[in-house]
Amino acid sequence: MKARVHVTLKNGVLDPQGKAIEKTLGNLGFSGVGDVRQGKVIELDLEETDAAKAEAAVKDMCEQLLANTVIENYTIELDAA
Amino acid sequence: MKARVHVTLKNGVLDPQGKAIEKTLGNLGFSGVGDVRQGKVIELDLEETDAAKAEAAVKDMCEQLLANTVIENYTIELDAA
Amino acid sequence: MSEAVSNEQELPQADPGVHEPEITPQIVKEHGFSEEEYARVLRALNRTPTMTELGVYSVMWSEHCSYKSSRVWLKQLPTTGEQVICGPGENAGIVDIGNGLAAVFKMESHNHPSFIEPYQGAATGVGGIMRDVFTMGARPVANLNALRFGAPEHEKTRHLVEGVVSGIGGYGNCFGVPTVGGEVEFDPAYNGNILVNAMCVGLAPADNIFYAAASGIGNPVVYVGSKTGRDGIHGATMASAEFDDDSQEKRPTVQVGDPFTEKLLLEACLELMAEDAIVAIQDMGAAGLTSSSVEMAGKGNVGIELSLDDVPCREDAMTAYEMLLSESQERMLMVLKPGREDKARAIFEKWQLDFAVIGTITDTGRMVVRHKGVMVADLPLDSLNDDAPMYERPYEFTKAPKPFETAKAAAPDNAAQTLVKMVGSPALSSRRWIYEQYDHTIMGDTIQRPGGDAGVVRVHGTNTALATTVDVTPRYCKADPKEGGKQAVVETWRNLVATGAKPLAITDCMNFGNPERPEIMGQFAGCILGMKEACEALDYPVVSGNVSLYNETNGTGILPTPAIGGIGLIEDARIYARTDGMKDGDELILIGE
Amino acid sequence: MKSAVIIFPGSNCDRDTLVALERITGRKPTQVWHTETDLPECDLVVLPGGFTYGDYLRAGAMAARSPVMAAVKKRAEDGAHVLGICNGFQMLTETGLLPGALMRNADLKFLCKDVHLSVERNDTAFTRKYATSKPIRIPIAHHDGNYFADDETLARLEGEGRVAFRYVTKEGAPNEDANPNGSRGNIAGIYSDDLRVLGMMPHPERLIEPALGGSDGRPMFEGLLEALSS
Numbered sequence: 001m002k003a004r005v006h007v008t009l010k011n012g013v014l015d016p017q018g019k020a021i022e023k024t025l026g027n028l029g030f031s032g033v034g035d036v037r038q039g040k041v042i043e044l045d046l047e048e049t050d051a052a053k054a055e056a057a058v059k060d061m062c063e064q065l066l067a068n069t070v071i072e073n074y075t076i077e078l079d080a081a
Numbered sequence: 082m083k084a085r086v087h088v089t090l091k092n093g094v095l096d097p098q099g100k101a102i103e104k105t106l107g108n109l110g111f112s113g114v115g116d117v118r119q120g121k122v123i124e125l126d127l128e129e130t131d132a133a134k135a136e137a138a139v140k141d142m143c144e145q146l147l148a149n150t151v152i153e154n155y156t157i158e159l160d161a162a
Numbered sequence: 163m164s165e166a167v168s169n170e171q172e173l174p175q176a177d178p179g180v181h182e183p184e185i186t187p188q189i190v191k192e193h194g195f196s197e198e199e200y201a202r203v204l205r206a207l208n209r210t211p212t213m214t215e216l217g218v219y220s221v222m223w224s225e226h227c228s229y230k231s232s233r234v235w236l237k238q239l240p241t242t243g244e245q246v247i248c249g250p251g252e253n254a255g256i257v258d259i260g261n262g263l264a265a266v267f268k269m270e271s272h273n274h275p276s277f278i279e280p281y282q283g284a285a286t287g288v289g290g291i292m293r294d295v296f297t298m299g300a301r302p303v304a305n306l307n308a309l310r311f312g313a314p315e316h317e318k319t320r321h322l323v324e325g326v327v328s329g330i331g332g333y334g335n336c337f338g339v340p341t342v343g344g345e346v347e348f349d350p351a352y353n354g355n356i357l358v359n360a361m362c363v364g365l366a367p368a369d370n371i372f373y374a375a376a377s378g379i380g381n382p383v384v385y386v387g388s389k390t391g392r393d394g395i396h397g398a399t400m401a402s403a404e405f406d407d408d409s410q411e412k413r414p415t416v417q418v419g420d421p422f423t424e425k426l427l428l429e430a431c432l433e434l435m436a437e438d439a440i441v442a443i444q445d446m447g448a449a450g451l452t453s454s455s456v457e458m459a460g461k462g463n464v465g466i467e468l469s470l471d472d473v474p475c476r477e478d479a480m481t482a483y484e485m486l487l488s489e490s491q492e493r494m495l496m497v498l499k500p501g502r503e504d505k506a507r508a509i510f511e512k513w514q515l516d517f518a519v520i521g522t523i524t525d526t527g528r529m530v531v532r533h534k535g536v537m538v539a540d541l542p543l544d545s546l547n548d549d550a551p552m553y554e555r556p557y558e559f560t561k562a563p564k565p566f567e568t569a570k571a572a573a574p575d576n577a578a579q580t581l582v583k584m585v586g587s588p589a590l591s592s593r594r595w596i597y598e599q600y601d602h603t604i605m606g607d608t609i610q611r612p613g614g615d616a617g618v619v620r621v622h623g624t625n626t627a628l629a630t631t632v633d634v635t636p637r638y639c640k641a642d643p644k645e646g647g648k649q650a651v652v653e654t655w656r657n658l659v660a661t662g663a664k665p666l667a668i669t670d671c672m673n674f675g676n677p678e679r680p681e682i683m684g685q686f687a688g689c690i691l692g693m694k695e696a697c698e699a700l701d702y703p704v705v706s707g708n709v710s711l712y713n714e715t716n717g718t719g720i721l722p723t724p725a726i727g728g729i730g731l732i733e734d735a736r737i738y739a740r741t742d743g744m745k746d747g748d749e750l751i752l753i754g755e
Numbered sequence: 756m757k758s759a760v761i762i763f764p765g766s767n768c769d770r771d772t773l774v775a776l777e778r779i780t781g782r783k784p785t786q787v788w789h790t791e792t793d794l795p796e797c798d799l800v801v802l803p804g805g806f807t808y809g810d811y812l813r814a815g816a817m818a819a820r821s822p823v824m825a826a827v828k829k830r831a832e833d834g835a836h837v838l839g840i841c842n843g844f845q846m847l848t849e850t851g852l853l854p855g856a857l858m859r860n861a862d863l864k865f866l867c868k869d870v871h872l873s874v875e876r877n878d879t880a881f882t883r884k885y886a887t888s889k890p891i892r893i894p895i896a897h898h899d900g901n902y903f904a905d906d907e908t909l910a911r912l913e914g915e916g917r918v919a920f921r922y923v924t925k926e927g928a929p930n931e932d933a934n935p936n937g938s939r940g941n942i943a944g945i946y947s948d949d950l951r952v953l954g955m956m957p958h959p960e961r962l963i964e965p966a967l968g969g970s971d972g973r974p975m976f977e978g979l980l981e982a983l984s985s
């Protein structure tokens with residue numbers, strides 16, 4: 001089973017990378033672009049075949065390592081394919 | 082219109098971050114996790130309301146800035162909400 | 163019966179499980195062979211090579227590995243001296259710096275990869291040169307870089323500068339070596355061919371230096387570091403082929419550096435080097451497993467047998483051809499003393515690195531490679547190492563320019579304004595934006611930071627210090643290659659002397675255009691002759707170096723750029739000249755003519 | 756004073772820290788490998804700078820999950836002094852020993868240079884040898900030193916006097932020009948609530964003698980020696 005974790009900064013947390021992208025896009029002549037945010041996506045291959053167990057394991061990984069829950073939120077997608 | 086861009090390393094390109102995450106998950110006692118890959122997700126707010134035009138603009142941004150097309154692929158999702 | 167079978171010569175076969183194309187003239191050409199070169203291969207083998215064998219020959223005989231155009235000239239440079247422990251030919255050059263210590267240093271180009279992907283190209287350039295230095299048993303203590311970009315207003319320049327500088331910093335900072343000096347210049351001649359030359363200086367105990375020559379029949383050949391992927395296959399041949407506009411499309415040849423793994427590799431290698439376990443060691447640089455194994459066995463006049471089934475791979479179903487030609491970074495090949503495998507394995511596993519015994523040293527003088535039970539290559543090492551064609555390329559010396567009549571040059575109307583303009587020009591403006599992106603205070607021994615004539619780092623645990631610098635003025639080399647070559651050497655000498663150091667030796671990075679053009683070969687030859695004269699006059703030998711040719715796009719070559727990296731010794735680290743600390747009222751003195 | 760320096764894969768200021776501690780306190784620190792689950796007896800634990808695990812994922816994140824960090828946490832709870840420099844500071848926030856997070860520098864570049872810092876209070880073991888009246892000069896060398904905490908946390912830190920150092924101008928002004936990385940409140944270092952854990956981005960161990968360009972880092976180690984010698 002494959003899992004895909006999105007880690008994004010919480011609302012209200014300043015995002016230096018997003019800000020810089022926004023500015024550079026402006027410099028490159030792209031107009032009408034606002035509120036750029038950059039996050040991470042982490043893809044994992046899991047041996048686990050049970051969706052509920054896989055989800056619980058990935059949630060654990062997020063809490064323990066993949067996300068810093070002081071500043072970040074995460075969402076998990078599973079793909080049985 | 083909101084756009085969400087996923088930027089991931091091309092197949093076969095070394096992903097030191099993913100590799101290190103994989104090892105650390107192993108050290109933390111998570112077993113059965115393989116092939117970890119880390120990518121970026123960039124969210125943008127666009128003033129453009131026409132989907133086709135928005136997509137074309139974001140594609141341009143990817144080619145020019147958001148993705149390093151030498152080693153990265155990108156996909157674009159639009160969300161009219 | 164069985165006797166008869168074993169007497170029959172086993173011939174190398176196609177890699178099992180892969181459809182190998184027939185060797186056609188087209189394939190031969192794609193591997194960069196001229197007809198005459200391929201004829202030499204056939205003569206050496208007395209048969210048609212397998213695809214794997216053709217790949218091995220092509221990288222060993224590439225310009226990058228064989229120096230086929232430059233060797234006849236390089237031989238003229240002085241390489242010896244009382245201070246020299248090891249001159250050119252090994253991974254890096256070595257000089258004695260007293261107190262039982264040696265300085266190990268080298269400079270190398272990563273021009274073409276940096277043009278295609280500036281961050282990763284520059285980063286892996288730094289990674290490669292540091293591996294060259296720590297392969298020999300030295301801990302890197304100072305990095306430098308010599309950079310050349312196109313015109314500041316050229317559309318690509320900004321992107322390239324930003325990428326290269328952050329790539330150099332990204333790798334060196336993470337690894338943890340101070341970057342203490344360098345140079346940057348802009349000129350339209352580099353619009354399509356930037357230069358990224360990285361230099362590394364390391365310190366080793368003079369009595370515990372490691373070399374590449376393999377020995378000891380039956381000794382295990384060991385692979386350590388990162389896993390092998392399909393990175394940069396044919397990178398070595400790419401670095402020797404002239405660019406054209408669609409070469410930016412040759413993308414998969416770019417490699418991603420992993421400075422964290424390299425730092426672990428350094429610590430693991432140094433830990434093993436403190437044990438009595440290593441016979442020979444070489445990093446897998448350009449042409450990875452091929453050049454390291456061929457050179458190690460060749461230098462030791464032995465043979466080598468490799469079994470690729472045990473090579474740690476990152477990707478599925480890699481072929482022998484791919485494993486042999488992969489340029490994946492952060493890998494080393496070692497020959498161990500018998501029975502030391504377990505000790506070595508324990509150290510590399512402690513540092514969470516791959517470790518695999520992949521072969522043995524033999525007495526056959528041949529490189530034999532097996533994959534999936536089949537012999538895929540059986541090649542004579544002397545042919546791979548020494549039969550590479552040497553070219554005495556025709557050359558045409560640059561005509562001596564007319565002397566510039568300074569008397570006729572008009573003085574500026576307004577000296578103050580001119581000064582402001584000069585100070586603000588891309589050629590002379592402050593380099594702070596660059597060197598602030600490099601950690602230059604790490605390791606706690608940097609006593610002259612960037613901003614002076616040469617960077618100075620104390621030799622840890624002693625009262626001495628090393629001064630180090632890189633320099634060259636390409637427009638001088640263009641106008642008069644011989645004088646320019648001389649001037650570059652002498653300028654590094656002056657940079658070192660200005661700190662109070664006694665200059666010891668240099669490394670070089672010879673960046674030129676297409677050597678098949680006589681005027682380019684003339685520039686190369688001229689610069690070499692000038693360098694030779696200066697080095698001889700100063701007892702300032704060349705102990706290592708690198709050649710980067712074919713720096714041309716659509717027939718326009720770069721300026722001749724023989725970058726020189728010099729190092730010198732300060733006997734008493736408390737007494738040296740620095741560039742800061744000037745106060746109001748100090749007197750200015752001009753020395754010299 | 757007995758000290759211990761923890762070494763992780765990718766630590767690269769460990770030697771500098773060991774040298775500074777030994778030179779100033781006269782005693783060799785114990786080196787502790789990241790896989791240890793016990794700490795030796797000591798008064799001060801130092802998490803040195805570097806790029807542990809390449810700073811991949813987040814700076815300090817993976818090192819913060821090493822076995823040894825549980826022991827460090829426990830030791831801190833038992834009242835030992837802990838100093839996290841640069842990557843060590845990042846680990847302290849990642850383990851939750853200190854609040855907030857260190858994000859990418861505002862201009863996204865790695866930055867190596869000397870900065871001026873205000874010493875916000877000099878009644879802690881770390882700062883007792885400094886004067887609060889005069890900024891000190893210490894090098895920074897980091898890519899992720901942009902201190903972030905939410906408003907509430909920030910107000911608490913300020914209210915409880917837990918800001919250790921701020922980026923200031925040479926004259927002592929904590930303004931935007933003096934802020935090298937975008938940190939909120941120009942914060943360069945913070946304390947735990949008992950003032951025994953200090954995390955800071957600048958590197959005091961790199962400026963301990965005039966030959967290196969200054970010695971403003973020295974008083975930190977001298978102060979610790981004085982405070983923690985039993």
Ligand SMILES: Nc1ncnc2c1ncn2[C@@H]1O[C@H](COP(=O)(O)OP(=O)(O)O)[C@@H](O)[C@H]1O
Binds near residue numbers: 307593594596597633
């Ligand atoms: N690419 C670079 N990397 C590190 N330091 C650099 C680089 N380029 C220039 N510097 C440093 O900036 C200072 C000024 O450079 P430069 O103008 O080339 O000096 P000079 O003309 O004295 O050789 C020197 O100390 C040099 O080491």
